[in-house]
Amino acid sequence: MIDIHHHLIYGVDDGAPDLQASLDMAQMAAEEGVTHIVCTPHASREHSFFNPLVAERFAELQERLRGVVELSLGCDFHMTAENVRDAVANPLRYSIADKGYLLVEFSWGEIASRTNDALRELQRAGYTLIVTHPERYPAVLREPAMLGEWMRMGCLVQVTSSSLYGRFGKEAEALANELLERNWIHFLATDAHHPVWRPAHLKSGYEYVAMRSGEETARRLCETNPRAALEGAAWPEQPEPKGLRENVPLKFAERIGGDSEQKETFWRKLLGK
Secondary structure, three states, X not given: OEEEEEOOOOOOOOOOOOHHHHHHHHHHHHHOOOOEEEEOOEEOOOOOOOOHHHHHHHHHHHHHOOOOOEEXXXXXXXXXXXXXXXXXXXXXXXXXXXXXXXXXXOOOOOOOOOHHHHHHHHHHOOOEEEEEOHHHOHHHHHOOHHHHHHHHOOOEEEEEHHHHHOOOOHHHHHHHHHHHHOOOOOEEEOOEOEXXXXXXXXXXXXXXXXXXXXXXXXHHHHHHHHHHHHHOOOOOOOOOOOOOOOOOOOOHHHHOOOOHHHHHHHHHHHHOO
């Protein structure tokens, strides 16, 4: 498996706080079957992606983790005006391994109406945009139609693995599961920040998807599509996203608390009961 969203580099943002935490997170991921981690420090007003510590500690972790897990560098790109201007002026510099696929993160408050114009600017500059964890944004939960609009613009979607089984609340769980059923997810990733309170559990997401949607879908979300992003390759053929072209509204709010039998079965398996 390949984890394309992971705050592994210590001491540069709100991710791993120290070297030991980074090593623990990487070891945990490797033991679960992750062979490649994309390190994605925040690129935001609070955290500079071009902080010299990012490159220095990325190189240190590459050396320390040689033979454990492979690493590449990307970033968690915040949609600020400053970031967008710089990314457009310097094509691909923020993308995964400088190959063109870019993780974009939106505001945790309101998402400005001009955001779509900024997304189009980035696309014209050559980026393939990956919307990170839309199931967790309050604005998307209030107005889920915006996600369909981003997808019709050509954006891809990355859901946090543990959202599928309730780690981020019932609304995020319900939306993530509807996106899975509709084929509106292109990547699962951990968005790991810490070995204890935000661990790198991609295997659980893989197994959940395999149970709900089949092994082929799990491989596509955790292996095939992430490898294309990592390599900057042509986008693989995907199943038709249900209801996207027809603009069928998302109904996740109606299903909160549903599917209890399947979810209980998964939790028993996950906990070894």
